[in-house]
Amino acid sequence: xxxxxxxxxxxxxxxxxxxxxxxxxxxxxxxxxxxxxxxxxxxxxxxxxxxxxxxxxxxxxxxxxxxxxxxxxxxxxxxxxxxxxxxxxxxxxxxxxxxxxxxxxxxxxxxxxxxxxxxxxxxxxxxxxxxxxxxxxxxxxxxxxxxxxxxxxxxxxxxxxxxxxxxxxxxxxxxxxxxxxxxxxxxxxxxxxxxxxxxxxxxxxxxxxxxxxxxxxxxxxxxxxxxxxxxxxxxxxxxxxxxxxxxxxxxxxxxxxxxxxxxxxxxxxxxxxxxxxxxxxxxxxxxxxxxxxxxxxxxxxxxxxxxxxxxxxxxxxxxxxxxxxxxxxxxxxxxxxxxxxxxxxxxxxxxxxxxxxxxxxxxxxxxxxxxxxxxxxxxxxxxxxxxxxxxxxxxxxxxxxxxxxxxxxxxxxxxxxxxxxxxxxxxxxxxxxxxxxxxxxxxxxxxxxxxxxxxxxxxxxxxxxxxxx
Amino acid sequence: xxxxxxxxxxxxxxxxxxxxxxxxxxxxxxxxxxxxxxxxxxxxxxxxxxxxxxxxxxxxxxxxxxxxxxxxxxxxxxxxxxxxxxxxxxxxxxxxxxxxxxxxxxxxxxxxxxxxxxxxxxxxxxxxxxxxxxxxxxxxxxxxxxxxxxxxxxxxxxxxxxxxxxxxxxxxxxxxxxxxxxxxxxxxxxxxxxxxxxxxxxxxx
Ligand code: SF4
Numbered sequence: 215x216x217x218x219x220x221x222x223x224x225x226x227x228x229x230x231x232x233x234x235x236x237x238x239x240x241x242x243x244x245x246x247x248x249x250x251x252x253x254x255x256x257x258x259x260x261x262x263x264x265x266x267x268x269x270x271x272x273x274x275x276x277x278x279x280x281x282x283x284x285x286x287x288x289x290x291x292x293x294x295x296x297x298x299x300x301x302x303x304x305x306x307x308x309x310x311x312x313x314x315x316x317x318x319x320x321x322x323x324x325x326x327x328x329x330x331x332x333x334x335x336x337x338x339x340x341x342x343x344x345x346x347x348x349x350x351x352x353x354x355x356x357x358x359x360x361x362x363x364x365x366x367x368x369x370x371x372x373x374x375x376x377x378x379x380x381x382x383x384x385x386x387x388x389x390x391x392x393x394x395x396x397x398x399x400x401x402x403x404x405x406x407x408x409x410x411x412x413x414x415x416x417x418x419x420x421x422x423x424x425x426x427x428x429x430x431x432x433x434x435x436x437x438x439x440x441x442x443x444x445x446x447x448x449x450x451x452x453x454x455x456x457x458x459x460x461x462x463x464x465x466x467x468x469x470x471x472x473x474x475x476x477x478x479x480x481x482x483x484x485x486x487x488x489x490x491x492x493x494x495x496x497x498x499x500x501x502x503x504x505x506x507x508x509x510x511x512x513x514x515x516x517x518x519x520x521x522x523x524x525x526x527x528x529x530x531x532x533x534x535x536x537x538x539x540x541x542x543x544x545x546x547x548x549x550x551x552x553x554x555x556x557x558x559x560x561x562x563x564x565x566x567x568x569x570x571x572x573x574x575x576x577x578x579x580x581x582x583x584x585x586x587x588x589x590x591x592x593x594x595x596x597x598x599x600x601x602x603x604x605x606x607x608x609x610x611x612x613x614x615x616x617x618x619x620x621x622x623x624x625x626x627x628x629x630x631x632x633x634x635x636x637x638x639x640x641x642x643x644x645x646x647x648x649x650x651x652x653x654x655x656x657x658x659x660x661x662x663x664x665x666x667x668x669x670x671x672x673x674x675x676x677x678x679x680x681x682x683x
Numbered sequence: 684x685x686x687x688x689x690x691x692x693x694x695x696x697x698x699x700x701x702x703x704x705x706x707x708x709x710x711x712x713x714x715x716x717x718x719x720x721x722x723x724x725x726x727x728x729x730x731x732x733x734x735x736x737x738x739x740x741x742x743x744x745x746x747x748x749x750x751x752x753x754x755x756x757x758x759x760x761x762x763x764x765x766x767x768x769x770x771x772x773x774x775x776x777x778x779x780x781x782x783x784x785x786x787x788x789x790x791x792x793x794x795x796x797x798x799x800x801x802x803x804x805x806x807x808x809x810x811x812x813x814x815x816x817x818x819x820x821x822x823x824x825x826x827x828x829x830x831x832x833x834x835x836x837x838x839x840x841x842x843x844x845x846x847x848x849x850x851x852x853x854x855x856x857x858x859x860x861x862x863x864x865x866x867x868x869x870x871x872x873x874x875x876x877x878x879x880x881x882x883x884x885x886x887x888x
Pocket of ligand 1: 279280324325326345347563564565623624627628645646
């Protein structure tokens with residue numbers, strides 16, 4: 215008898231079961247954890263209160279990203295709360311023997327950028343982080359998901375978590391992305407299709423020709439937004455692109471261990487006859503640039519679209535929600551998206567702050583000027599990316615166009631440091647969430663790709679990047 | 684952890700879908716490094732005017748009828764978005780012990796159980812009925828032991844919670860202590876086997 219056909223998710227799950235707790239719940243072994251300053255303090259305090267130690271310090275990695283300012287990095291952090299939160303992480307990591315990329319480290323950056331960049335994230339692993347965008351790491355064929363602070367403490371203490379098994383969803387992207395269209399547009403279209411809560415309880419595997427052709431940066435962008443469809447887990451099967459990306463990175467296996475690891479990684483892709491509980495298909499070749507118009511990531515339209523009429527809503531609660539979104543966003547029904555003027559342009563976040571994103575945006579802005587009324591910011595995802603971009607002269611292109619060139623961090627994605635919009639201001643943003651208040655109380659966020667944000671910054675309003683030179 | 688067996692309380696209606704954790708706990712208060720005393724920041728933008736002090740009269744939790752409600756009845760996908768456990772800590776500090784909704788963000792749902800809060804999933808129809816009752820000021824009886832919500836007129840809505848989560852909440856068990864005590868040997872055995880099978884995962888140790 216042959217073994218039952220399994221999905222990538224099933225294989226990773228089965229390989230990490232420590233104990234079956236019944237009722238679909240297993241105690242799962244967690245291979246790696248990434249820590250940042252915001253979600254970890256209470257976990258370390260809890261650990262100390264119970265007199266426990268970190269079970270595997272080498273299985274943890276800490277970096278500062280959320281609260282850290284994106285300028286004047288050589289000076290002490292001005293905000294006393296941010297300063298003490300960052301110091302707390304630095305102290306906790308040092309006290310427990312955990313590798314730390316502190317505020318002055320050349321490897322510092324956003325958790326979901328730094329993990330892959332350093333080769334800490336690898337196929338076949340289970341990996342968690344106290345941050346909902348941990349699905350980003352699924353791009354490597356890693357079973358990665360966001361957890362709360364209590365779960366961080368549990369992993370520090372036991373290296374395990376009790377988890378309910380998810381169902382399997384496949385999202386097949388056929389065709390080839392057109393000019394001016396990126397993984398971000400596919401991610402946003404997928405969220406629109408599945409809906410804000412539609413992926414809840416599922417692990418999503420992205421597959422198909424459009425995915426196989428993607429770079430690792432593009433796959434990370436795609437997996438990153440999985441949580442916006444309600445699913446904690448988004449994955450891509452590891453392949454030659456994955457292995458080529460990882461080889462030689464600081465934490466990647468070396469010598470004979472590399473060959474052993476790759477041999478195992480090659481067994482991970484879903485079996486051809488594996489069954490998925492739900493299958494969706496998107497023609498990547500037919501996609502237009504995507505833009506959100508409301509205060510939910512699934513309120514998304516092609517850039518050629520117009521804001522909806524609440525009267526066309528499918529249900530009464532949906533109508534309420536549309537009206538609320540329009541009011542919050544300061545928009546009226548049936549407005550052409552391209553008529554919407556912006557105050558801010560933000561290129562950054564764990565969705566779109568990698569070198570390839572910055573290159574794509576720089577190509578659009580080269581030799582042009584940011585519109586007079588727009589404040590434009592580029593915040594690289596890591597200090598490493600910042601240096602690489604500077605070596606290529608990208609910083610110069612951005613600066614000459616009128617963008618500010620900042621230090622690495624989460625910045626305007628979450629507005630926890632001093633980067634923040636004023637109430638009523640509107641941004642074109644490469645981040646992943648357009649929730650009410652996400653970029654500051656009363657701030658209005660339109661999500662789009664780096665190329666689209668770059669184009670909007672120049673035009674001063676939302677614009678179809680395919681129509682500019 | 685404070686056990687949850689059953690509570691009887693008035694319920695605050697928040698009949699909206701997709702109330703995300705940024706709404707429940709705005710990001711700028713995430714700089715705080717303790718989990719106590721966070722109730723004052725719960726729903727901050729919804730509760731207060733721009734001055735951060737004046738209460739908005741239209742927000743249910745500000746209305747005399749719902750002040751001190753231990754139950755919230757909300758729409759689908761409650762607690763979606765950011766993984767911040769601060770959202771749960773803030774609700775708990777506000778005195779909320781139970782959220783009833785047609786669905787929840789997965790991470791929020793699991794965070795609740797670590798903090799003595801019970802998230803109850805009901806059908807959209809049941810939720811609409813409970814919203815009407817909550818708005819009328821009716822008290823609800825949420826009983827985890829029997830996994831049912833009882834209404835003032837004797838109506839019963841059954842719900843279900845995973846076996847181990849229910850046990851832990853009923854008894855106020857500390858999950859980390861439970862895992863260490865009952866699974867310590869299995870974890871060590873798993874690590875031994877994994878070290879043999881996938882030794883690159885232990886190369887630095
Ligand atoms: S960039 Fe934004 S979404 Fe990503 S980890 Fe930072 S705050 Fe979270």
